[in-house]
Amino acid sequence: MRRRSAALKPPVLIALLAIAALLGTGITLYAQHRLALPQxxxxxxxxxxxxxxxxxxxxxxxxxxxxxxxxxxxxxxxxxxxxxxxxxxxxxxxxxxxxxxxxxxxxxxxxxxxTAPPGDIPLLLIACYDGNGVDVRDLSSLARAGMLSAPDDAAGIAVDPLRRLALVAAKERVMAIDLRTMALATSVPKPGARFDQAVRLAGGYFAATDNNASKGSPGVLFFRIGANGAPEAAGSAIAGETPEG
CATH class of the missing domain: 2.60.40.1080 (Immunoglobulin-like)
Structure with missing residues (x-):
């Protein structure tokens, strides 16, 4: 006698219940019972x-x-x-x-x-390249203080601890974060750019690399934070093809 079986497919679980009723011919019978799992x-x-x-x-x-x-x-x-x-x-x-x-x-x-801004404490900022936010954590405990909105493809982050400012590189623009208030401000987009890494420079400047820059074109862009809190372009430098770090 051929035994019948069925694949386990949610949300229905196929349970084979052996009846263990041995007939005179020595054949074991099986019954099928469908159990619906709650969604x-x-x-x-x-x-x-x-x-x-x-x-x-x-x-x-x-x-x-x-x-x-x-x-x-x-x-x-x-x-x-x-x-x-x-x-x-x-x-x-x-x-x-x-x-x-x-x-x-x-x-x-x-x-x-x-949540309110965490105040003047050491912070850890985490940007997820596949997400659209910045995770802000208390550096001493790693407890999450809160999330910040960010443009798509947020990547490198640079921090100026004295001025309590951070710069986030994110695709065609960069974003400034006032770490005292968690206020955000973005730069004017640079069409076709893919800002990848960011670094703090002397004199209150930041730099960000454009991963889409071609050889011999401006691949490193400099920014300063304007009076309105938004990053402003302040120059550039020629870099090799697809500059990153």
Whole structure:
């Protein structure tokens, strides 16, 4: 007698239950029973911290679904969330909010803490090239102080500890961060550029390399922070092809 089997496919688990009823012919019978697993929504991150006026991206998926059920987003409390799951905190206040992700008939939620700037303490700044934010942490404990919005492809970061300023290289522009207030300001875009690495120079200047620069063209650009807090172009230098560090 040929035994029947089935592949394990979510959300249905195929459980083979042996009946162990031996017939006179010595054949064992098997029965199939379908057990439906409950669906749930998984959200990442489940707990987040963001500075006033900045944003953080959430991702959610329906576990046990067919991958076609759309996720709908909503927020309870201050701020707002986009259709793609990006939560934006209000410019003022440090209240908490709840971001809700719903898919079909099930939902889950994540807490967002809108946190005040950490003050005059040593900080660790982390930029994710595949993300759109800067992770700010307390250097002594590595605890997250909050997230900052950043342009796409944020890469190298340079810090001026005396002036409490940071410069982030991000694709066609650079972004300045006032570490005292966590205020952000970006430079005028340079079309076609791919700013990759940043470094602090003497005299209050910063430099950023353009990874898309061709040989013999300006590949290192110099910036200073203007009175409005935004980076301003202050010169350039010729570099080799595709300059990086």
């Amino acid at each position: 749930r929504v998984e959200i990442v991150p489940a707990d987040a911290a963001v500075f006033p006026g900045s944003s953080i991206a959430f991702n959610a998926r329906l576990v046990g679904g067919d991958g076609k059920t759309p996720v709908r987003w909503s927020v309870v409390g201050p701020g707002h969330v986009s259709a793609s799951g990006v939560y934006s905190a209000p410019a003022g206040g440090t209240e908490s909010a709840i971001v809700v992700a719903r898919a079909g008939d099930v939902s889950t939620a994540a807490r967002v803490r809108v």
